[in-house]
């Protein structure tokens with residue numbers, strides 16, 4: 497029987513596990529048996545003031561891990577593709593996989609649609625960008 501495995505999640509776990517054990521070794525010169533024990537040891541350091549400098553550092557890296565996990569579980573919505581050639585460089589596609597070059601960013605990091613004035617567009621071939629009222633111009637040019 498095959499067990500379904502999320503390779504991306506395993507990879508993220510291994511990255512965090514490796515970094516956590518490195519930090520733990522620098523701090524205590526000792527190995528813990530499990531990642532939860534390592535994280536618990538960090539929490540103990542964060543909540544005491546016996547080791548100056550470490551609480552801020554550990555808070556920062558554990559917050560970064562929490563954000564990585566959150567972002568992995570809540571992927572941002574991909575930008576919308578604009579199936580027209582870029583008005584700046586003329587390219588319609590880019591890269592080896594021939595993806596559409598022009599994209600429209602209309603969602604925030606939480607996947608919520610932004611207001612029109614906050615949207616932006618980008619050409620992934622030439623890196624030209626259009627923001628706020630420049631989008632009116634882009635929209636006009638693309639509809640010609």
Ligand SMILES: [Zn+2]
Nearest residue numbers: 582585619622
């Ligand atoms: Zn372009």
